[in-house]
Amino acid sequence: MVRVITQETYDEVVKENMEEFEMSPQEAINEAIAQFEAQGVDLSNIIKDLFLSSEENHLVTTTVSKLKELNSRDYDCEELFKYLDVLKTECSKDIARRVRAGKDGAYKVLIDLLQSKQEVFAQELSDKDAKFIINVLNTLIALMDTQPDLLDAKGIDLIKTILDNVENDDILVGTLKWASTCCIKHEMNRQRLFAKNITENLKLLIKVAGNEKLLSETLQLIRKLTLDDDVRVEFGKAHDHAKELGAQMLEPLTNLLKEKTKPPLAPELMLTMASLLVRHELCKLVADCGPGVLFSVLADNYESAAVVQQACKLITALAGHDDVKRDLVRSGIAPVLVTLLSRHANNATACALILRSVAALTLREPAHSEHFLASGAPEAIVHCMKLHPRNAAVQKNACWAIRNIVARCREQNVKFLELGAEALLNSSHELFGNEFGFDIRSALRDLGCDVTLDEQWHGKGVQIEK
Numbered sequence: 001m002v003r004v005i006t007q008e009t010y011d012e013v014v015k016e017n018m019e020e021f022e023m024s025p026q027e028a029i030n031e032a033i034a035q036f037e038a039q040g041v042d043l044s045n046i047i048k049d050l051f052l053s054s055e056e057n058h059l060v061t062t063t064v065s066k067l068k069e070l071n072s073r074d075y076d077c078e079e080l081f082k083y084l085d086v087l088k089t090e091c092s093k094d095i096a097r098r099v100r101a102g103k104d105g106a107y108k109v110l111i112d113l114l115q116s117k118q119e120v121f122a123q124e125l126s127d128k129d130a131k132f133i134i135n136v137l138n139t140l141i142a143l144m145d146t147q148p149d150l151l152d153a154k155g156i157d158l159i160k161t162i163l164d165n166v167e168n169d170d171i172l173v174g175t176l177k178w179a180s181t182c183c184i185k186h187e188m189n190r191q192r193l194f195a196k197n198i199t200e201n202l203k204l205l206i207k208v209a210g211n212e213k214l215l216s217e218t219l220q221l222i223r224k225l226t227l228d229d230d231v232r233v234e235f236g237k238a239h240d241h242a243k244e245l246g247a248q249m250l251e252p253l254t255n256l257l258k259e260k261t262k263p264p265l266a267p268e269l270m271l272t273m274a275s276l277l278v279r280h281e282l283c284k285l286v287a288d289c290g291p292g293v294l295f296s297v298l299a300d301n302y303e304s305a306a307v308v309q310q311a312c313k314l315i316t317a318l319a320g321h322d323d324v325k326r327d328l329v330r331s332g333i334a335p336v337l338v339t340l341l342s343r344h345a346n347n348a349t350a351c352a353l354i355l356r357s358v359a360a361l362t363l364r365e366p367a368h369s370e371h372f373l374a375s376g377a378p379e380a381i382v383h384c385m386k387l388h389p390r391n392a393a394v395q396k397n398a399c400w401a402i403r404n405i406v407a408r409c410r411e412q413n414v415k416f417l418e419l420g421a422e423a424l425l426n427s428s429h430e431l432f433g434n435e436f437g438f439d440i441r442s443a444l445r446d447l448g449c450d451v452t453l454d455e456q457w458h459g460k461g462v463q464i465e466k
Contacts, residue, residue, distance in 0.1 A: 003041045003042065005041055005046070007047060007099075007100065010043070010046045013032045014028045014029055015028075017031050017032060033048060044094075044096070046096050047060075047094075047097055047100060058100060059086070060087070060090050060100045060101050060106075061100065061104050063083055063086045063087045064087065064101055064106045064109065067083050067084070067087065067106070067109045067110075067113075068105065068109050070083065071109050071112055077132060080132075080135075081131075081135055085135075087101060087106060087139055088143075091139070091142040091145070092142045092145075095147070098142070098143055098144075098145060098147055101143055102143065102147055102150055107140075107143060107144070107152075107155075110139055110140050110143065111140075111154050111155055111158065113132075113136050114133065114137070114140075114158055115154070117129060117132060117133055118161065121161060121165040125166070125168055130168050130170065130171060134170055134174055137171065137174035137175060137177075137178055141174070141181050144182060145181055148181065148182045148183070148185065148189050151182045151189050153192075156189075156192050156193060156196060159175055159179050159193065160196045160198065162175045163198065163201040169211045172205070172214055173211075173213055173217050176218060176220070176221050179193060179198075179221055180224045183225060185227075185231075187233040188230075190227070190236075190237070191237055193225070194237070194241055194244075198225075199244065199249075202221060202222055202245075205218045206249065206252050206253065212265060215265060216264070219269065219271075219272045220268075222245055222272050222275075223271065223272055225241050226241050226245065226275050226276065242278040243279055245276055246277065246282040246285075247285075249276060250273060250276055250277075250285050250289070251285060253273050253276075254273065254286050254290040255289065255290070257269045257270065257273070257290065258290055258293050258296070261297045261301070262300060262301065263301070263307060266297055266301065266307055266310075267310040268310075270307075270311055270313065270314040271313060273286060274310070274314045274317040277314075277320065280320070283317070283318050283320055283321035283324045284324060286318060286324075287323075287327060291331070294311060294314065294315065294328075294333075295331065295333075295336070297311055298336060302343070303343075305344050305347045305350045308344055309349060309350050312350075312353040312354050312356065313353060315328065315337075315357045316353075316357045319363075320360075325361055326365070326368075329361060329365070329368045329371055333361065334361070334368070334371040334372045334374075334375045334377075335371075335375040337357055337361075338372065338377050340354055341354045341358075341377075341380040341384060342383070345384050346387065349393075351384045351394050352391070352393035352396075352397050355381065355384065355400070355401045356397045356401075358372060358401040358404075358405075359397060362401065362404040363404045364404075369404070369405045369406070372405060373405065373409070373412050377401075377405065378412075378415045378416050378419055381401055381402060381421075382420060382421055384398060385398045385428070389427060389428070389431070390431060392432055392436075395428040395431075395440075396432070399425065399428070399439045399440050399442070399443040400443075402416060402425075403443040403446050406447060407446050413446075413447050413448050416447055417447060417448075421443075422444065425443055425444050425449075426444070429441070
């Protein structure tokens with residue numbers, strides 16, 4: 001278990017080093033850090049580089065106190081903006097300052113400031129009000145980065161109220177960023193936002209957003225709502241969220257992809273669509289809405305590794321539906337992927353994702369294997385394995401691709417063996433045998449090579465009594 005300490009404990013040790021051992025402030029800090037790290041203490045939540053003569057002298061603490069004071073009386077907006085900027089800058093430095101600000105009550109004062117403008121949300125906002133709201137939102141985003149536990153019912157209601165009433169693009173962008181920040185590694189925040197029917201707001205924004213930045217933030221929030229990254233929750237609702245979002249969003253997203261075939265929106269659209277394809281009927285929905293959209297995007301962005309990577313994620317997700325997978329291969333995706341694999345061979349990430357798509361499209365489909373073999377897949381796969389011998393993702397996905405291609409087409413083993421696949425797989429096993437040795441041995445087995453398979457269970461030789 002990781003050991004942690006409080007800021008006060010750390011401060012006391014630094015003071016002790018300065019007073020009893022007559023160290024300079026920097027020497028005292030360095031010594032305190034060394035002491036705690038030697039004891040296995042996690043200092044990630046500790047402010048280390050401030051002069052800690054007293055708790056009240058922390059810049060974060062004094063700034064939050066000043067904001068509380070201003071909020072309790074009539075204030076000058078420019079003075080408020082100055083302190084908001086200081087708090088945002090401090091919170092952006094590290095988690096320790098954000099934790100300090102949270103303990104000092106920064107969240108509550110920021111929410112109170114935002115609520116003070118709630119009556120103007122539904123009106124045409126003045127430049128002054130818009131600037132005020134944006135400043136508060138940006139400070140909230142900095143404060144809540146990696147500490148989404150601060151979000152409460154008031155914050156949830158404010159997010160929903162702003163999305164329901166405000167039309168200012170910059171405020172909507174800030175609100176969506178804030179919501180996204182609150183969704184990372186926090187299952188209950190995702191569920192509470194979902195319970196507010198935020199799906200309707202996101203669906204509307206997809207249809208009406210002319211601002212690329214606003215659309216990008218909308219797509220990011222959609223993806224955040226489908227995460228399953230909160231280790232504190234045994235069973236999350238990522239699948240349920242993705243299913244509901246997919247049913248409502250995939251058709252407009254597919255139609256939008258037909259229009260936005262270039263970066264930066266095309267990769268984001270495809271990544272978002274892939275994250276929502278969690279059921280067969282959703283894969284079919286995308287295939288029916290835009291049967292040729294993938295080919296159009298790839299044709300327009302042949303040289304773009306970023307687009308190719310996200311397109312491959314979408315292809316892999318769509319291949320989860322057997323009929324859609326067959327339609328893709330019949331439409332000619334095999335030679336396209338092989339060409340892309342050769343074109344982007346030097347890019348390890350692109351290689352790994354393309355190989356994963358090849359593996360998905362050839363799984364239990366001997367006819368598809370023939371298409372890839374006729375397109376020159378063996379040469380391209382082996383070439384990528386040679387170029388990236390130490391990249392685990394490339395080697396693993398190449399193993400899957402080889403195995404799926406030859407598993408039901410053993411007559412094609414000769415081609416891979418002539419290209420040196422056996423030696424490459426054995427070399428990969430030496431490096432990655434502990435990580436995915438079974439996959440490598442399976443590829444060797446299906447190629448007809450000599451391979452020793454692990455015996456998963458050993459009998460004890462006990463005689464069964466009759």
